[in-house]
Amino acid sequence: MAAKDFIVAIELGSSKVTGIAGKKNLDGSISVLAVVKEDSSSFIRKGVVYNINQTVQCVSNIVKKLSAALKSEIAQVYVGVGGQSIRSEKNVIGKDLLGDTIVTQEMVNELMDTNRNMSYPEQEILDAATQEYKVDNQLQLDPVGIQCSRLEGNFLNILWRKTFYRNLNKCFDTAGIAIAEMYLAPLALADSVLSDSEKRSGCVLVDLGADTTTVSVYYKNILRHLAVIPLGGNNITKDIASLQMDDENAEKMKLKYGNAYTDNNEIDNTLMFPIDADRSIESRKFIEIVEGRLQEIIENVWYQVPAEYADRLLGGIILTGGGSNMKNIDMAFRNHTHIEKIRIAKFVTQTINSNNNDINAHNGMMNTVLGILAKGDMNCAGEEYSEHSDLFGADKPKPAAGMQGGTHVQQRNNEGVVLTEAEKLKIEEMRRKAAEEAARKESEPEVKPKDDADKEKKGMKPHVTKLKNWFRSLVSEDE
Incomplete structure (x- = not known):
């Protein structure tokens, strides 16, 4: 039976595109349907679209497979925006007011x-x-x-390179x-893994991904x-692959032997890790390779924490993403x-019902897409799906990406x-x-209403008559 509401x-x-369909229940939980x-x-690097054609094919396949699983066409989707070059920049906008003016909502909206x-x-x-x-000095x-x-x-303005922004929009178009709505993926993630107490007291959320690491700093919510x-x-x-092995084997070694921190006294100098049938590497050298790069990542994360908040992080540091699974x-x-x-935030705070192994693994790798799913509040279901028909309806015009039904733009204030x-x-x-x-x-001259003009003419008529009579009297006296 086709799903009607999801x-x-x-x-x-950077490593995979994930599509997820779910339904929100009355008790606040979410049931994952597909x-x-x-x-x-090969086409997304550091969270950024580099090959538009391949990305178009990928998201089309994702939507088609979800439609088949749901037995319903998909009218719109929610999309997360993240990746390289996203950064924040502070900006101050001021306005001088006359005397002791009372601030209105219109003034705030203008800023x-x-x-x-x-x-x-x-x-x-x-x-x-x-x-x-800032109201005067308060x-x-x-x-x-x-x-x-x-x-x-x-x-705090969140910026992204225009090229990346346009490429992403072009793919869905x-x-x-x-697109029902686009969300900043780091903010959707934060809303799903951070507690109100952590946001209020000050914390750093670190999402350790495949190609990128995202740092979000919160204070006073x-x-x-x-x-x-x-x-x-x-x-x-x-x-690790620099030890002359392919990336696949290097990834396996990282997952099997990788350790984020090893006490020097616990390192066994005689222990060897096998690379292949003929080669092996000393455990100390392997540890130095892994910890050396991880140290660089941690140093860059801590460098991103503004100095004025470094000593206010009563909520601490929250780690999530695939990289948070390292020992x-x-x-x-x-x-x-x-x-x-x-x-370590292994899972989102929402109650999720699912039979999917990747979701039930609770390893932090599905947290972002679940956070985006939790943000959605509009039905994405379309007509009943048939695998023999054109997914998007060959005889129907395609809706413009980013438009609900292709016609309406919402005014939104939510962060x-x-x-x-x-x-x-x-x-x-x-x-x-x-x-x-x-x-x-x-630029147009003021046009008076016809009734006003008639009244004006009528009001002038007695004066015109008197003037004419005066001229006539002068003429008769001359004669």
Whole structure:
């Protein structure tokens, strides 16, 4: 029987693209209906689309397989945005007010719009997280209703290279797959693995992926910093592969013998790890290779933590992602950062019902796509699916990617939502038309209503009659 009500989420990772369909239950839990994975190592690098055609084929296959499993076409999907070059940058927008003006919501919205319209060379603003507002010399989370003579908004803009942003949008547009909403994957992940207490008291979320490591810093329930480091578990694998072996065997050695931290006194100098039938490597040398690269990753993670929050991390460091499964990974972070409170988030906080082995493994590798799925609140089901028919309906126009039903752009204020390129173009067109209309009205002379003009004529008539009579009297006297 075809599923009639479900949500679909897609995560484009460096090693695989994952598609998942699930249904939200009345008790708040999520039932996973289908999971599909496809290898992406040849066309997605460090979380970024590099080969558009192969990515289009991949996401089309994902949607088709999910549709077959659900026996229903998929009308739209939720997409996570992440990968190399995503970074945050602080920005301050100020406005001087006359006298003791009371701050209104319109003033706050104006600051937010001004910040959103900021231009960065080769960078696209994906999202803007409000930090605080400065009302004269006082910091406030909500300044509305307060008297002041100057209002400042402190924002954290999340940036991504325009090329990467456009490539991602183009893939779904070319595939004819409508995007219900795009979410910043690191923020969706944070909402699913961090507790309110951790966000409030200050914490660092570290997502250790295959090609990248994402660092998110929270304090007082606000995102304070976000960065993606172009280093991940695959770098360790490549270092091991330098011992003259292929990547597949290097990955197996990493998983079997890899250790994030080994006490020097516990290293057995006589122990050898086999590389193949004829070769082996000393355990100490293998440990140095693994720990050397991991140390570099940890140093880069800690470098991303702003100095003003480094001593405020009462919530500690939370590790997740595939790399968090390495033995003693918490000890390695503790030794370098001197943060004692370290937690490994193996699974999301939501209740998930599933028969899928990858999800039930609880190894942190499905946390991001589950976080995106949990964000969804719109039905993604389409018509009943038939494997013999065109997946997207050959006789139906393809909906524009990023548009709900291809016609509507939502106004969104929730943190983490990324406007698609189609939505941005729609909003820019609406603003352009509004500006043109305002300019036209300003340039046109004021046209008085016909009734007012008639009244004006009638009001002038007695004066005109008197003037005519005066001229006639003058003429008659001359004669």
